[in-house]
Amino acid sequence: MLAEHGESLATCTDVEPVDNGWSDAAEQSSAWSRFYDRHDTAPFFKARRYLTAEFPILMQTNGVTVLEVGCGTGSSVLPLLEANPGARVIACDFSASAVAAINRAIKKAGASTFRRKMMALSGTDAAHACRRSAVTLLLVRCRSVIARKAAAVRGCDS
Amino acid sequence: MPSIDAVLSIFVLSAVVPSREAAFIGAVATAIRPGGTLCLRDYAIGDLPMLRFAASARRLKDAPLFQRGDATLARFYDKEDLVARVMQAAADAGVGLRCSDSEYCCVQVKNRAEQLDMRRVFVHAQFVRES
Numbered sequence: 260m261l262a263e264h265g266e267s268l269a270t271c272t273d274v275e276p277v278d279n280g281w282s283d284a285a286e287q288s289s290a291w292s293r294f295y296d297r298h299d300t301a302p303f304f305k306a307r308r309y310l311t312a313e314f315p316i317l318m319q320t321n322g323v324t325v326l327e328v329g330c331g332t333g334s335s336v337l338p339l340l341e342a343n344p345g346a347r348v349i350a351c352d353f354s355a356s357a358v359a360a361i362n363r364a365i366k367k368a369g370a371s372t373f374r375r376k377m378m379a380l381s382g383t384d385a386a387h388a389c390r391r392s393a394v395t396l397l398l399v400r401c402r403s404v405i406a407r408k409a410a411a412v413r414g415c416d417s
Numbered sequence: 418m419p420s421i422d423a424v425l426s427i428f429v430l431s432a433v434v435p436s437r438e439a440a441f442i443g444a445v446a447t448a449i450r451p452g453g454t455l456c457l458r459d460y461a462i463g464d465l466p467m468l469r470f471a472a473s474a475r476r477l478k479d480a481p482l483f484q485r486g487d488a489t490l491a492r493f494y495d496k497e498d499l500v501a502r503v504m505q506a507a508a509d510a511g512v513g514l515r516c517s518d519s520e521y522c523c524v525q526v527k528n529r530a531e532q533l534d535m536r537r538v539f540v541h542a543q544f545v546r547e548s
Contacts, residue, residue: 294487324423326424
């Protein structure tokens, strides 16, 4: 399929570049915040159910800990927790609206008892924060209620 | 704070400001425990939006990087280039990564209502932290 793109690609690279620079990191942060302010009622992106098949480590059953840098409204995190109830996820995003939307989704799924500390930081800052063991942005505990609910829906709740 | 077995960066690197890209990769790589995995998925060269952007969006100096109307960025990656830059940026941060898997994923998305065939192309890559 890549080969089929070849011709249109050639056209694409002929476009005259604009070289008056890109917005800086702070502007990017607020641009993504505005994006999620507009799209915070429902997940804007489809649930990425393919991730657990594409990245086998996510399905490790011994309580794998996953850091998602740039979690948006949970298109990756929520399907991951459904697929692997043993996973523990720390998720962060530029946008406070996005993180708030994930928290609402978790609450809706009945996970209100989870430990949730929330703060929106840039991806870089978040990774630094994790290294410093200082900040947990959104900690979704294992044995997630989301996963149990999903299992119940599938009729295999134990 | 638990040690991190895997870092997910899904359609995120493409939105990072180029001047911060190396720092971002370095920070993320450092957060992974030795033996842990960095899981990347992002837009690839030839992806449909790139072809659309070419006609309409603002293209920035460091091609192929575009700024959408809402000011967010979208970069489209060549697989080998992405792998090389991730490993270099990690190495600069003192982290040894080994690329265990990298491929282009071509996805045909049909929009039946509008009779559209959308050819999406993504880069998928996994790196294991060795040191």
